[in-house]
Amino acid sequence: MMIGYIVAASTPFEFIATLDPEKPISLYDYVAVDHVEYDPSRGELINVRLLGQIVKLYRDPYSAKRDLPLYNVIRDVSNNILEVQIAKVKVLGYVEGGELRQPKHPPRIGTSVYLAEREDVEELFKVEHGLCVGRLTSRDLEICLDLNGIKRHLAIIAATGSGKTWFSVVLIEELLKKGAKIVVIDPHGEYVPIRDSIYRLGPYTAKVIKVSEHHVGDLMYKIGVLDSDPEAIANAAGVPPGAKKIRYAIYLAWSYAKKVRKAAGRPVGLSFLRKVLYTAMRGETALNKLFQQYKVEGDFPMTDLKHLASRDRHAVFSALTYLKRLQRLGVFAPRSTPLSKMLGDITIINLAGVNEEVQDYVVSHLVNRIFQARVRHVRSLKGFQLPWPVVLFVEEAHRFAPPKTLRKTKSYEALSRVASEGRKFGVYLVIISQRPSKVDPDIISQCQSQVIMRIINPKDQEAVRESSELLAQEFLENLPGLDVGEAIILGPIVKLPVVIRVRDRVLEYGGSDIYLATTWKVDKTADASRLWRRYFNSAPSPSLILSAARLKILRKIREGGRVGVKLLEDNREVDVWFENGVPVCSACGVGKPCHHVYKALEEVVEVR
Ligand SMILES: Nc1ncnc2c1ncn2[C@@H]1O[C@H](COP(=O)(O)OP(=O)(O)OP(=O)(O)O)[C@@H](O)[C@H]1O
Incomplete structure (x- = not known):
């Protein structure tokens, strides 16, 4: 269908067209123009069909357009003499030999503009192994993302309530259908209902791993006390950073426990650390007796512990109280929960119910273990190996990977390693956040594909602009105008930037709006x-x-x-x-x- 003419500012990348004001043409729809291009391989001019996308669309009063070139052409198109419909069109290229090629010459002023044929648009988005997540907003056409694009990580960014979690759940459905193994880091337990609705999708296994005993889960995430370090234990217990003596007491008890494990060969947990501190409180004789019971080599840390207990009983007592509180959480144990027991087709790490320090610690511990297990597999090293690649969804990524300059987290280290090296070892990130400006820019920019939904906050828009070279200015301007459930998708996951309406989902999640x-x-x-x-x-x-x-x-x-x-x-x-x-x-x-x-x-x- 002919809809207008090219009237101005034609370059190989974009042009301005005047469109028939009577025709209901949609923003982001696709247009085609006939074009002559020089083919250097054949040494001749060839006729091609150039495809473009409408990235800006507005109407003006006809009288204001007298200064536009081809005033007469506009008059032709505008039967309704009162107004003109003007479109800025981004040139996408022409398909030649199954590939999309960029023109080197601008299309000619006065060329007719057509609405692109359905087959032409289908051809643009044809992919093998597609993840079919929605339909174009501009016409009824299913859009499937390229599964292989996931290898270069993905960021899902949107203001709260715009449909991030909905989109993530749809993506999870599509990935599961392709046989992917997925781990979801879920700070609020929003993804937990997936487990009970997974049967609707097919015979997949879904496991929920909880961190707090009072929340929903099939298994508790446990961290071996001696697999972690005393600083992390103190942080998780909530010991203030400046409370040096309390931290020192925990450090001494932990160091002793480590020696005992080496000597006695048995795992020790928080109870043992508490026992050491409690004995220290009771005095030197009791402590000597304990030391005799577990014969470990060297004076350290016994002598230091004796001194501390005699000089700073209060610090030792406080350390005991902190450890008692931590023990009640049940996260630290003599042994870490084996990865092999936790992983299903989809594993949801339900972090609800514990403080940010514990969440941070669990995430860094888990991500490191997954990464190491993949490295072992790829390099055939000893130890537990994960035989299949993993897609790691990180909800509320700003909690775990804030900019280094703002706050240091343990999980930042783990996630930034996955962002830079995960591709080699088959650990792929899906970073989800409503505050892109609060996520480390290095991590965001490693996510080469992006799903951007409605964003209103100018700071966040700026963060998106900085992290995405592919996002044209026009798309950026339109971000606040997207509806809930609409998304702009760019990067290796899709051949061309595309605006879609996310499809319905089958799986449940718990973050739906309250009516x-x-x-x-x-x-x-x-x-x-x-x-x-x-x-x-x-x-x-x-x-x-x-x-x-x-x-x-x-x-x-x-x-x-x-x-x-x-x-x-x-x-x-x-x-x-x-x-x-x-x-x-x-x-x-x-x-x-x-x-x-x-x-x-x-x-x-x-x-x-
Ligand atoms: N594709 C969609 N189709 C229909 N409704 C949708 C779609 N996406 C989102 N919604 C509606 O918007 C609401 C919010 O979506 P969602 O929970 O995904 O937002 P969110 O961005 O994850 O919000 P939050 O940051 O608060 O978690 C949903 O409860 C649903 O009603």
């Missing part, structure tokens, strides 16, 4: 009970209401004229339909007063 209208309508019980009575002529029993509370509502469903509710009970879905005054439960049958029906009634009660 205040429903959430504040806290007491649905009364309304649901009223409806229940109408169906069954009696009140619902408390045990039935409790059983219903365990069920999860997936969504309302409609079919023909009837309404229903899809529920999740453990791992199975149950549908409840309401028709002809009778509830029908797919699990319990027609007209049965079951807890599924009660839960469904709670959902269908109208908000008043």
Whole structure:
């Protein structure tokens, strides 16, 4: 379809076109122009079809355009004499021999501009092993990302509530379908519901590893006390950086424990460290007795511990208290949890419930172990090897990899090593953050592919601009105008910068917005009970209401004229339909007063 003409500023990279104001043309849509290009290999001029993308689109009053070249052409296009539609078009290139080539000559002024054919656009984005994450915003065409682009790391950046987690979950689905092994660093436990909905995607294994005993998880993440260092233990316990004597006490107890392990050959945990400090508090005789029990070589650290306990009992006592608190968390143990036990097709590290120091420590410990296990595999070294590459999703990356100048974290070291060397060893990063300006610029710039969603904060826009050479100024200007769920994708993961609407997901996650209208309508019980009575002529029993509370509502469903509710009970879905005054439960049958029906009634009660 012909939509206009090139009218100004034509270069091999971009041009200005006037488009028919009657035609509903979308920003980011693709256009084509006929063009003559010199082919040096053939030594002749060839006719090609040049493709471009509309990166800026606006309307002006016709009268304001008298100074534009080709005023008459504009008049031709603008049947509606009152206004003109002007587009800035970025030249993408022409396809020759299956490859996209850049023109060396500007297309001619006055050339007709067409809306690109569907096949031309499809050709632009054709990939093998595609990760199909959404459709173009400008037309109904599925867009698949190049799986191999993941090798050069990816950053997902967006203001809060713009759809980062949604996109990440869609990407996880696509990667799982390709057989990827995924580890998600999840500071708030947002990804935990993936485990219970994974069956919808296929026979994949999902494991949740928790760090706090009070949170959801299949297994606790444990760090061997002697696999870490005393400074890290003190940090994790919350000892203030300036509390030198308390830190020294922990250091001495840890050093002694290390010697004991060497001498006795058995693992020791925090209890042992506490035992050493407690004995030191009881006095020299008790300490001597302990030392005799475990015969270790050399005077260090016994003599130092004796001195400290006699001079600074208070420091030793405080160290004991800190270690007791740390022990309650349950993260430090005699032995680290083996990687082999933790990893499934997707492993979610649920960091909810512990302070930032512990989170930082766990992340650095885990990332280092994954990286080392891959190095061992690639180089055939001794020790635990990971036989397959891993994609590491890091949510809230600004917590773990802030700029070095701002704050030092342990996980920064681990992540920056993966960013620079991960590609060689098959550990690929997906960095997710709503504050790109608070993520170390070196790490962000190592993420050669980027998914950028709505960003409003100018500082963050600037950080995105600095880290992404590929992001054209026009795209940058349009960032605040993106809708929730829309994303600009650039880098090796996609042949050309593209703007998509992210597709629906199958897996659940826990960060969905809270719908205040429903959430504040806290007491649905009364309304649901009223409806229940109408169906069954009696009140619902408390045990039935409790059983219903365990069920999860997936969504309302409609079919023909009837309404229903899809529920999740453990791992199975149950549908409840309401028709002809009778509830029908797919699990319990027609007209049965079951807890599924009660839960469904709670959902269908109208908000008043
Ligand atoms: N592709 C999409 N299609 C439909 N709705 C979407 C899409 N992406 C996001 N949303 C809506 O936006 C809400 C917020 O999305 P999401 O939880 O992914 O945001 P976020 O950027 O991760 O926010 P936060 O930083 O607070 O975690 C979702 O609950 C959903 O309602």
